[in-house]
Amino acid sequence: MSDIDAIQDQRRFELELQTRAEELVELLKQGDIPQAMQSVQQLNELRHQALYHEVGKLTRAVHDAIVGFTDDVSSTELLQDSKHHIASISDASDRLSYVIELTESNAHKTIDQVDESLRLVERLQQGFLHRKQLLEKLSVLKSEKPELADLHQQLCDYAEDHSGALVDLKERLTSIMLAQEYQDITGQLIKRVIQLVTDIEDELVGLMEVASRVNSLGALSPDLQSDSPQENEKEKQKPSGIEAEGPQMAGRNKTEVASCQDDVDDLLSSLGF
């Protein structure tokens, strides 16, 4: 429904009200009370009809938005059709849960590999101790055979080089492990989105049930039953509004959020901690 149509509808409703109101005044002037009461009744019905009509339009818009979400516009029966498509939102929750599962299991796989690598580093470090003992023996020999001095020095340099690299490697492996904490943070964010999606789904089912009752009373006029292409185009864009929430993360309210550990420390020390 375009804005122009909506304005025209509104205008028609107002004109109708005005005409009936004048009739009512006229009837009252003539003293025709029974007829006047009937006119009041008609005015009331007119108001109900307008209300039903609005709910009907809203229902249609919500329905089209849900249908547009799945790119499937072939079904016709309003409530069943919507419930079917709402189910596809549940599917979206399942997919998000699967993302949590998948990232969790892969984070564990990465940590498994890191654990194993750290064990290897430890073994190499123990090997280094053994090598040091060998070098000490060589050092004793060196005093007897001066020609070994150069060889001893070369081996010492080599060993030192290795032990430095092992320390570095251990630090890097620890960083890889620590980087897996992203899974906890993304998991928490996704869990919140799943909750949101589930809430919206419940509300939509409720709304569609109310709307279907209104629909069965014939509130939807025939022109609204058909899916006009222009309308669908507009509705299809609606679900993307949910996705657009993402980028706000970076710009969360800075004054409310302690953005780094230093802020936390400052805050705690200001509280005497």
Next chain:
Amino acid sequence: MNKDMKILVVDDFSTMRRIIKNLLRDLGFTNIVEADDGATALPILKSGGVDFLVTDWNMPKMTGLDLLKHVRADPELRQIPILMVTAEAKREQIIAAAQAGVNGYIIKPFTAGVLKEKIDKIFERLQG
């Protein structure tokens, strides 16, 4: 600081429990037990022997803040030092945790260095 002390790590994400456990092991602590939320942590605490509690905030059933309050309200447990490691970073939350009696507060994502520094600080204060 006693490296043999028993540490309880509470987090609903197994990845995070494992990371914290590994980092603690790297710092020389090997006596570590785990729980996946406040409700499962409490019985472990009540069974005794836990010297240090490291907990997340946002967890199902019982949150870390509720766990913190439970521990501080229990005469048997109230002395246990508590470090919170959480993604909850709002000022009011940090203040609430401080008022409930937390000993240290680390926001995720964090580094191994920050964990060591906060643990050192907590035990320095307790001994000082």
